[in-house]
Amino acid sequence: MTTHEQTTYALSEEMQSLVYWSSIYSPADVDIDSVRAAYDAMCRHYTLPRDGKIEVEDRFVANDEHQVPVRVYLPKTNRPESGWPCVLYLHGGGWMVGGLDSHEFITSYLCQDLNAVVISVDYRMAPEHRFPAAYEDCLAVYQWLKKHGSTWQIDSENIVLAGDSAGGNLAAALAVELQHSGLQAQGL
DSSP: OOTTOOOOOOOOHHHHHHHHHHHHOOOSSSSHHHHHHHHHHHHHHHOOOOOSSEEEEEEEEEOSSSEEEEEEEEESSOOOTTOEEEEEEEOOSTTTSOOTTTTHHHHHHHHHHHTSEEEEEOOOOTTTSOTTHHHHHHHHHHHHHHHHGGGGTEEEEEEEEEESTHHHHHHHHHHHHHHHHSHHHHOO
């Protein structure tokens, strides 16, 4: 193949649908509220209705400065004796969009498929809140779970960090901090 030749790839039907529907949800303008509304609408398109297989509750985790909103996904199966394993899920969205509703198409399935509690964090976002606000919220939730997770029937020794995009970055940064500080092993 010469440098002038192009290779074309056929997208699967599912990928064509994803590209099409994602392009439909464009913001009305560049205002952050419009961008967030378009993103939320797109996410709702991909989120199936709740089917009653899990319980979902919105709660708050106390932080020194404010309450951090979280959504808790609970399996409807028998709780393990030591408490539920927990996935602390940090949503993506480029640090500026997303929230408790945006990634339910992932978090609800993680709860069902892993038979674990999944906690989604509604961390503070830019541009209203600058770094390290999002990171501090995620760390505060993790620390609270390590200390008080048993009140939510969570095994505080079995917490997994997960996320996508900006949330994956937050999960990685949190994992590095916990490893270097020794907080992960200490059980706070």
